[in-house]
Amino acid sequence: MxxxxxxxxxxxxxxxxxTYLLLSITLIFSAITAGAAMAVNLSYGAGLIMTxxxxxxxxxxxxxxxxSSAGIGVVFAFTGLxxxxxxxxxxxxxxxxxxxxxxxxxxxxxxxxxxGLSAYALVTRKDFSFMHGxxxxxxxxxxxxxxxxxxxxxxxxxxxxxxxxxxxxIVLLMSAVILFQTSAIIHGGERNYLMAxxxxxxxxxxxxxxxLHLLGAADD
Numbered sequence: 024m025x026x027x028x029x030x031x032x033x034x035x036x037x038x039x040x041x042t043y044l045l046l047s048i049t050l051i052f053s054a055i056t057a058g059a060a061m062a063v064n065l066s067y068g069a070g071l072i073m074t075x076x077x078x079x080x081x082x083x084x085x086x087x088x089x090x091s092s093a094g095i096g097v098v099f100a101f102t103g104l105x106x107x108x109x110x111x112x113x114x115x116x117x118x119x120x121x122x123x124x125x126x127x128x129x130x131x132x133x134x135x136x137x138x139g140l141s142a143y144a145l146v147t148r149k150d151f152s153f154m155h156g157x158x159x160x161x162x163x164x165x166x167x168x169x170x171x172x173x174x175x176x177x178x179x180x181x182x183x184x185x186x187x188x189x190x191x192x193i194v195l196l197m198s199a200v201i202l203f204q205t206s207a208i209i210h211g212g213e214r215n216y217l218m219a220x221x222x223x224x225x226x227x228x229x230x231x232x233x234x235l236h237l238l239g240a241a242d243d
Contacts, residue, residue: 038208041216053106060110070108077104081221094217121242129234137227144205151206154199161196190233197226
């Protein structure tokens with residue numbers, strides 16, 4: 024029994040170490056690809072295509088390669104494309120009067136949220152598996168809201184209040200994902216560091232873009 028517990032503890036430590044190491048590297052890689060996209064003034068259309076391709080990689084390719092070395096390449100391709108897709112969005116905010124301040128505040132807020140929630144989960148070692156239902160329901164609600172916003176915008180009826188509520192909801196939902204995913208690693212529910220990395224990475228990126236939207240609206 025003691026031997027099994029020791030193996031489990033070692034496995035959890037390995038997954039945690041590999042997850043945070045890969046997460047750090049992929050965030051740096053994303054920053055590089057975002058910078059490159061900003062430098063060449065990548066269009067919104069090209070950025071959207073890259074983002075869609077990236078999502079396709081984690082939906083259809085990563086689940087099949089998550090237990091092999093090929094999965095690492097998929098994770099880097101995914102995060103690189105997401106970073107490039109962020110380039111046009113960041114350029115849009117930087118073009119505004121207080122753009123640099125907005126981007127820096129969003130970065131700081133994202134870092135504070137992620138580090139604070141991760142530290143809380145790691146230090147308290149609380150089991151946040153009960154959030155699974157909330158996260159699943161939240162995802163469905165957010166997808167519904169997104170489709171509604173896109174449809175309304177296409178027909179010339181923007182809904183700015185709902186758009187802001189959507190961004191605030193994303194921040195709350197992704198915060199729950201960080202707690203849930205970190206807890207899953209700690210308690211042995213997540214043994215694949217590639218899947219854990221992509222989950223935390225998506226939470227960070229969504230918090231960042233949502234804070235950009237909220238801060239940009241507040242500035243306007």
